[in-house]
Amino acid sequence: SFxxxxxxxxxxxxxxxxxxxxVSDYIxxxxxxxxxxxxxxxxxxxxxxxxxxxxxxxxxxxxARFSTHASNDGLPSIISYxxxxxxxxxxxxxxxxxxxxTNLIGVLVSEATGQTLSHYLTEKVWKPxxxxxxxxxxxxxxxxxxxxxxIQASLRDFARxxxxxxxxxxxxxxxxLPEGWFAAATRDQIAxxxxxxxxxxxxxxANGSFAARGIFGQMIFIDPKQQLVIAFxxxxxxxxxxxxxxxxxxx
Numbered sequence: 001s002f003x004x005x006x007x008x009x010x011x012x013x014x015x016x017x018x019x020x021x022x023v024s025d026y027i028x029x030x031x032x033x034x035x036x037x038x039x040x041x042x043x044x045x046x047x048x049x050x051x052x053x054x055x056x057x058x059x060x061x062x063x064a065r066f067s068t069h070a071s072n073d074g075l076p077s078i079i080s081y082x083x084x085x086x087x088x089x090x091x092x093x094x095x096x097x098x099x100x101x102t103n104l105i106g107v108l109v110s111e112a113t114g115q116t117l118s119h120y121l122t123e124k125v126w127k128p129x130x131x132x133x134x135x136x137x138x139x140x141x142x143x144x145x146x147x148x149x150x151i152q153a154s155l156r157d158f159a160r161x162x163x164x165x166x167x168x169x170x171x172x173x174x175x176x177l178p179e180g181w182f183a184a185a186t187r188d189q190i191a192x193x194x195x196x197x198x199x200x201x202x203x204x205x206a207n208g209s210f211a212a213r214g215i216f217g218q219m220i221f222i223d224p225k226q227q228l229v230i231a232f233x234x235x236x237x238x239x240x241x242x243x244x245x246x247x248x249x250x251x
Contacts, residue, residue, distance in 0.1 A: 001212035001220070002161070003102055003147040004044055004185060004201035005169070006109045006117065008177040009124050015112040016040065026108045029075045033083035038091050040108065043101050044200040045189045049089035050082075052098040056215065056239035066100050067140060077142050078103045095190045095198060099148035102201060103140075106147025117145040128171045129164050131157045149214070155231055162212075162220045162229035186210040186222075215239040 010016045016026070019041035024030040026040075038048040053061040062085070071080035082104050088096075106117050113120055118137045126135065135157060138150035153161075165186075169177040188197030188204050197204040204210045209223040217234015 001201050002121065002151055003106050003109070003117070005125070005165070005177065005181075006120055007040065007044065007105060007200070008169070008181040008185065009120070010109055010112050012176060012178050012181075013113075016108075019044070023104065023108060026112050027079060027104070028111075029079040030083050030104075034085060034087040035083070035104075040105075041200075042091050043105055043108075044185075045198060046095050046097055046101060047092050047190055048098070048101060049087055049091045049094055049096075050085050050098070050101075051088040052085065052096060052100060054097050054099060063099050066103070067146060071142070076107065076144055077140055078107055078144060095192055102148035103146060105201070106145055109147075110144075117147055124176060125161070125164060125171075128176075129160065131160055133157055155233055158218075158220055159229055159231035162222050162231055166222055166224060166227065166229055 007016065011019070020039050023035040023038050023040060023043055024033065027035075030036070034050045035048065038050065042048050052063075054063045055061040056063060058064060066078070066081040069077045069081040071077045073080050075083070078100070082100055085100075088094075109120065110117055121137075125131075131153075133154045133156070135151060135153035137145045137147075138152070140146055165182055168182055169175045175181075185200035186202045186204060187199055189199050190197065192198050195203070196206060199210065202210045203213050207223075208225055209221065211222065212220040216239060217232075217236040219230075219232055219234070221230040222228070
């Protein structure tokens with residue numbers, strides 16, 4: 001969800017022209033891959049149609065292997081791994097969760113802006129919105145932010161980020177994102193089997209509320225109608241929620 005907002009900021013600043021642009025327009029190393037025909041918007045909504053296995057219990061799944069992938073083609077490890085994946089569905093037709101694609105979004109923002117994600121987030125949101133504490137972002141083995149996870153920040157600052165979103169990305173009265181960005185990012189862009197909906201890297205609910213959700217139970221929940229932000233950490237024994245927990249969060 002953080003990485004998604006950086007895409008919006010990069011569009012506002014002119015680094016990214018359109019969500020309809022191809023992923024490989026911005027990431028040279030993805031040319032010739034299945035992502036040639038995938039738009040940035042399809043990447044944000046997890047509808048690329050590119051094959052991916054997100055099984056956290058399978059040591060041979062893509063999500064287990066990609067972060068330790070050793071590149072042998074001279075490309076950054078994330079690009080090297082993602083460019084080899086085959087197409088499974090036509091782009092735009094099927095939703096399939098992929099942490100690898102959120103990492104690819106981060107690479108795209110860095111390539112477009114010429115800045116690391118840490119620096120871009122610091123300069124555009126963390127400092128100007130007045131976050132209380134320093135934060136960190138874990139890196140891949142070759143030194144690239146793992147933008148599908150791994151921001152380490154205080155719980156109070158996660159809540160502040162929720163306020164930033166609730167206030168439509170405004171800093172000193174002016175939004176740093178394109179007009180209507182969060183309205184689009186936090187509404188149902190695609191239906192999710194067995195759940196509610198999905199926007200631009202946000203989980204969406206039928207009553208207009210939405211959430212940033214991570215494995216093991218952490219969440220930033222936002223309800224614009226009630227002007228409500230709730231941030232909490234978790235320590236689930238498994239990466240995905242139990243059926244009981246899932247029912248509790250069917251808002």
